Amino acid sequence: MNFKTLTGQDALRRSLTRLVAADRLSHAVLLTGPAGSGKQSWGRALARAVLCREPAGGDACLKCISCRQFGSGNHPDYFFVEPDGRNIKIDQVRSLRPAFHLLGGKKVCLIRQAEAMTAEASSSLLKVLEEPPEGLYFILLAEQAQLLFETILSRCQHYHLQPLSRTEIQGLLMEAKSLSSEKAAMLARLSRGMPGRAYELAEDEQFDSRFEEAETLALSLLSGPDSAYHLLSKAAELAEREDLLPFLDLLCFSLRDCLVMHYCSNDRLLIDPGRPALRQGETAAEGLENIIGLINNTVHELTATNVNRRLLLEKMLILMQRRFAACRK
Numbered sequence: 001m002n003f004k005t006l007t008g009q010d011a012l013r014r015s016l017t018r019l020v021a022a023d024r025l026s027h028a029v030l031l032t033g034p035a036g037s038g039k040q041s042w043g044r045a046l047a048r049a050v051l052c053r054e055p056a057g058g059d060a061c062l063k064c065i066s067c068r069q070f071g072s073g074n075h076p077d078y079f080f081v082e083p084d085g086r087n088i089k090i091d092q093v094r095s096l097r098p099a100f101h102l103l104g105g106k107k108v109c110l111i112r113q114a115e116a117m118t119a120e121a122s123s124s125l126l127k128v129l130e131e132p133p134e135g136l137y138f139i140l141l142a143e144q145a146q147l148l149f150e151t152i153l154s155r156c157q158h159y160h161l162q163p164l165s166r167t168e169i170q171g172l173l174m175e176a177k178s179l180s181s182e183k184a185a186m187l188a189r190l191s192r193g194m195p196g197r198a199y200e201l202a203e204d205e206q207f208d209s210r211f212e213e214a215e216t217l218a219l220s221l222l223s224g225p226d227s228a229y230h231l232l233s234k235a236a237e238l239a240e241r242e243d244l245l246p247f248l249d250l251l252c253f254s255l256r257d258c259l260v261m262h263y264c265s266n267d268r269l270l271i272d273p274g275r276p277a278l279r280q281g282e283t284a285a286e287g288l289e290n291i292i293g294l295i296n297n298t299v300h301e302l303t304a305t306n307v308n309r310r311l312l313l314e315k316m317l318i319l320m321q322r323r324f325a326a327c328r329k
């Protein structure tokens with residue numbers, strides 16, 4: 001993999017290839033972006049380009065001895081650091097320092113989840129960054145730049161990865177995972193522009209059955225009042241799910257589809273023929289928007305707080321039902 005074979009991020013590609021070609025890359029480059037945005041792929045492509053013996057236009061040639069060593073995972077001048085447990089500890093940085101100071105050629109150290117460095121590890125890295133040996137480059141990957149030492153940040157060339165477009169992700173999935181155009185389009189929507197997330201979904205064997213269950217629940221919630229007993233047992237079932245968060249994501253997705261259908265056609269929201277549909281007009285659309293907001297709030301509370309899942313889900317389903325009822329009046 002080199003810059004050329006990666007998808008999207010045109011500005012980043014232009015900037016990095018120009019700097020590598022002109023041999024003007026900073027000794028420390030920071031790549032930030034949410035989980036799954038492709039930081040590691042871009043960081044590795046940059047490391048490979050820096051180490052390449054015959055780079056063409058600032059990109060790795062993929063053919064020279066260095067590129068081949070890199071591809072097989074044992075390049076002697078490439079160092080990879082990632083959290084050992086929760087943190088990157090000082091010993092992990094300290095143990096590499098003698099190698100950094102060996103003379104000759106270029107060396108690259110890629111640090112994944114750089115914000116997980118302890119204060120001691122950060123200080124140790126800072127010492128190297130203050131007077132970097134000739135030919136040594138650091139590539140730091142992080143989700144949140146603000147968690148890094150200000151003194152480290154100020155020494156980095158900082159780039160933020162942009163979300164890919166749905167079309168770009170759809171193309172990636174069709175090519176790399178041989179998915180149908182429809183399935184790839186759907187996963188592209190769910191991935192929110194994060195290629196790593198899209199790959200995860202494509203590899204998830206439970207995806208199809210989870211999606212079917214989410215659609216069934218969306219339809220049953222949309223199509224009519226349920227008894228309190230049923231709602232409470234649904235909440236209990238949901239609370240037991242290990243995949244609750246991806247499930248709620250799919251529930252939102254199914255409901256959002258209904259919303260799109262509503263905006264795109266003047267037809268009534270025909271959710272399930274034979275059952276009462278939501279009435280036409282702004283109320284139904286607003287109601288669905290509110291309900292999606294409600295699920296998002298629930299997801300937020302589930303991830304940010306230590307709440308009782310079952311009680312929270314009972315509340316969510318009861319409020320959802322009330323809002324649907326208000327739409328039908």
Ligand SMILES: [Zn+2]
Nearest residue numbers: 052061064067
């Ligand atoms: Zn090469």
